[in-house]
Amino acid sequence: MNSDKLRRLRHQAFRHQNFLCFYCKFPMWDSDPRDFSIEHNIPSRLSKHLKCTAEHLVPRQDSGKDSTGNIVAACLWCNRMRHQGRPHKAPDAATYRMQVVRWVAAGRWHPIASSRRIVD
Ligand SMILES: [Zn+2]
Incomplete structure (x- = not known):
């Protein structure tokens, strides 16, 4: 595995997405969880x-x-939840994204989504 390349691609996508998760649209951190x-x-x-x-x-x-x-x-949560317990049966990204958006809207996604004020 080429982890440098993967890191570069991740940074590129992170910036391109305005630092928001592809699925849940919550802000993410890359290096410093405390500042975040x-x-x-x-x-x-x-x-x-x-x-x-x-x-x-x-x-x-x-x-x-x-x-x-x-x-x-x-975000780590969305990434894990897509694949967890179903290594060869993860939903395709578009389907999963629609589900996540619905769950977030219903306040039923990650622990932050249900306790949150950063969602506008
Ligand atoms: Zn997410």
Whole structure:
């Protein structure tokens, strides 16, 4: 695995998405969770969920590539929830994104979504 390349792609996507998660649209942090917690008034035990990760739209195990078109920036929570417990059956990215948007709107997504004021 080429982690430098992946890191570069993640940074690129992170900036391109205005530092918001591809799925839930919450702000993410890339290097400093403490500053992030203060800036967004999020308890540090919750801000860990909003770490910026590289998300493969087409998962690696389904031959998804480390490439600009296949990497988006997603928070750790959304990334994990898409794949957790279903290594070969993750929903496709577009379907999952629609679900997440509905769940966030209903206040039923990550722990921050239900306790939150940073959503406008
Ligand atoms: Zn997210």
